[in-house]
Amino acid sequence: MLSRLVLRMPALAGVILVSFALTRLLPGDPAVYFAGAAPTPEAIADLRRTLLLDQPLYAQFLAYLGDLAHGNFGRSLVTGQSVAQDLSTRLPATLELTIASTTLALLIAVPLGIVGARQKGSAMDHVCRLVSTSALAMPAFFTALLLVFLFYYLLGLAPAPLGRLAPMAFPPPERTGFMIIDASLARDWAVLRDAAAHLMLPALALAIAGIGPLTRVTRGAMLAVLSSDFIRAARGFDLPRWKLIYVYALRNAMLPVLTTAGFVFSFLISANVVIEKVFSWPGIGSYALEALVASDYAAVQGFVLAVATLYVLINIAIDILYGVIDVRVRLGD
Amino acid sequence: MHRRAFLQVAGIGATSTLFNARVLAQGSNDRVLIVSEMNANSLDTHTVGANRAAYGLVWMTYDRLITFGTKMLPNGVSSYDYFKLEPQLAESWEFAPDNSSVTFKLRRDATFHDGTPVRANDVKWSFDRFVKVGGFPQRQMEQGSLSSVDQFEMVDDYTFRVKFLRPDKLTMPSLAIVVPSIYNSELCKKNATASDPWALEWTKNNSAGSGAFKVESFKSSEQVVLARFDGWKGGKLPKIQRAMYRNVSAAGTRRALIEKGDADISPDLPPREIADIEATKKFKLQSAPMANTLKYLALSTVIKPFDDVRVRQAIAFSIPYQKVIDSAVFGRAQPMFGAKTDTPVNASWPQPFPYTHDPDKAKALLKDAGLSSGFETKLFFDAQVATTDEPAALVIQDELGKLGIRLTIEKLPDFPARRNQKVWPMAIDLFGAWFDDPDFFFRWVWHGQNTVWNLSSYKSAEMDKLLDAARQERDGAAYASLVKQFVRVAITDVPVIPLYQPLLEVVMQPDISGYTYMFHRQVDATTLVRG
Secondary structure: OHHHHHHOHHHHHHHHHHHHHHHHHOOOOHHHHOOOOOOOHHHHHHHHHHOOOOOOHHHHHHHHHHHHHOOOOOEOOOOOOEHHHHHHHHHHHHHHHHHHHHHHHHHHHHHHHHHHHHOOOOHHHHHHHHHHHHHHHOOHHHHHHHHHHHHHHHOOOOOOOOOOOOOOOOOOOOOOOOHHHHHHHOOOHHHHHHHHHHHHHHHHHHHHHHHHHHHHHHHHHHHHHHOOHHHHHHHHOOOOHHHHHHHHHHHHHHHHHHHHHHHHHHHHHHHHHHHHHHHOOOOHHHHHHHHHHOOOHHHHHHHHHHHHHHHHHHHHHHHHHHHHHOHHHHHHO | OOHHHHHHHHHHHHHHHHHHHHHHHOOHHHEEEEEEOOOOOOOOOOOOOOOHHHHHHHHHHOOOOEEEEEEEOOOOOEEEEEEEEEEOOEEEEEEOOOOOEEEEEEOOOOEOOOOOEOOHHHHHHHHHHHHHOOHHHHHHHHOOOOOOHHHEEEEEOOEEEEEOOOOOOOHHHHOOOOOOOOOOHHHHHHOOEOOEOOOHHHHHHOOOOOOOEEEEEEEOOOEEEEEEOOOOOOOOOOOOOEEEEEEOOOHHHHHHHHHHOOOOEEOOOOHHHHHHHHHHOOOEEEEEEOOOEEEEEEEOOOOOOOOOHHHHHHHHHHOOHHHHHHHHHOOOEEEOOOOOOOOOOOOOOOOOOOOOOOHHHHHHHHHHOOOOOOOEEEEEEEHHHHHHHHHHHHHHHHHHHOOOOEEEEEEEOOHHHHHHHOOOOEEEEEEEOOOOOHHHHHHHHOOOOOOOOOOOOOOOHHHHHHHHHHHHOOOHHHHHHHHHHHHHHHHHHOOEEEEEEEEEEEEEOOOEEOOEEOOOOOOOHHHOEEO
């Protein structure tokens, strides 16, 4: 675990450098954006001084590195708060949503893929393909609005798309930042129910974006495994069908599915942006978007660094899972 | 998913919805939920980067010495009255005989939210603060000639004097905008540090005022809950006990919330949604022309061929103004074209320019300028307001195409952060000024001091002379004459072509009344009434 982390340090160092350089390449000037209702040249000059933008680039970079070393990510101009604080309150919201939707996507996609593989060429297979293709073809923004229209506006089944809890509800004491976990820890079942209800629709909207690739990969992998020698041999031994498929075949097909699940998870973090907008979800996606528009350097850098770290962690987690699932990987180590 | 599991999940959803709807409805007579695209990013307008929503918030949580009165607009919507100053924390004021200062007598019964009485030393501290913290507060107050701490004098506990630097008609209204709010100086000093002597870090997330509402909870850019301050002396006690401001980025979601009755007020729906909602006749719509605000097309006077005034006039004659208004804002705006004469008949602002859609005149002017075969150029606009500006840009592109002018449209996501670059041949933009005096608006857009709002990089000695004179002038007739003169110059030189004056349209549930249009364009919960 530790060696894996060390190996990926250069990547993070690169991300720090590149995110700094890229934000400085943005054509906008944050001092102009934030100069307020009286942006005289003097007001803009004042702000540049306050934000250290009048310093040469290398000095700005050194100051940034110095801050990072002290765990200081700088201050966001859009929210007016420290980036570290913004990220620590918003990242759990995004993660909760992304984990829920990836899980949901897997729960829908894997059975679909298995059915498709088992009954290759049948009507069922075509239905599965239709579902996965149309799920892939629908833009997340559209699916999200459609779900809101259907389940909130027309049917009234879902709560108002106003973030993680009902507007006047009292949030549970914050321990993990994950509303579901915090509510459970506080044994506040009303809030838990409320949080779950609010999570449902955005998670579904996001999951739909991930169903396509996961179904296809599951189906492909299952097809390959089902036609391999050891399955033929297992069939010869007359093993029960369910055991054959769900234990032997599925486990062997899991490897590409897992890789794709990692990709899908990473992809869903970025797809979050639009979902967060529609559902007023207080996550890091909408945060990053606003920061980018305002050329809010510290917030953009902090966001990029946080997501890069997250990707690194996901990669490591998947590496470890490979070992759990596949004996060859474990022995190869 | 298993059928049973699905049913369970669906069941959870259904019960919780019932629960949610009730939460809001409980005692809903004294609370409102306001959903908008932007939410306050600070509890104090003095902090760096405080946004427009923060102005609206500070308006409710702090008091000023004086405030604006109210008036009725012709369409029956209530609005602030820039020309009527009323007492708030000051109960009266008096100008020195030689007009060198104004002396305020403070109310003796007003207290801050923590119960501390409001005294002249708080006023002195607050006024010194906006000068000393620099940045926006300082620069804003400079506009009204309030720029030195020596101007502010505490006479006794309840008497406060402001000395004038020069005669400036913006000085008094400057005292009624959000910047010179009165802070609880003792409370702020307790939370100040050596590196932050004015406690900006603290006031960013904490409120220290005497305003109509106390801050009950604040999540930057996300949500603010306000609770009525029952000891408020700065005006008539609000009927609303709790007001919640919530950020909802997607316009479609805001509309759905209003139509379902889960939100009470939305102040910033796009014109298309407004038109749809108005057609249902189920909701109340309060529209007011945005005071001193224009949507315009700026032509750069330093980029060819717009350095030639004939080309600029040709463009002004080639814009189908009504079509722009119809496609951009569904006809929901005040027209700013087709004035009867070339010379302004009065000193009001904004007022229509005499241009109309006249392709023949445009062709003749282009021919004069030696450009009868047309040219290529670019039109920029802000992606954030694409719902209105993109249709406008397309109409303009189409129309100019007929004159051989080939327009490339550039939609910029970071438009506001690039205004100072002044490299756009044509740009659609909006400017709104805080003060109703026409010369104040002109100073930002047409004056040679070349602020970021002067996208045209326009500089004219005549214009500057007129504007500088108007700033000093306090006499009604002379001022009116100056206004007519500089509007005339703006019409002739036409670096900026007004497209329309936008409306601020606020949609609310039918049981809500008492809405008042405010210069900061945010919803003021102080005057709202339910039921």
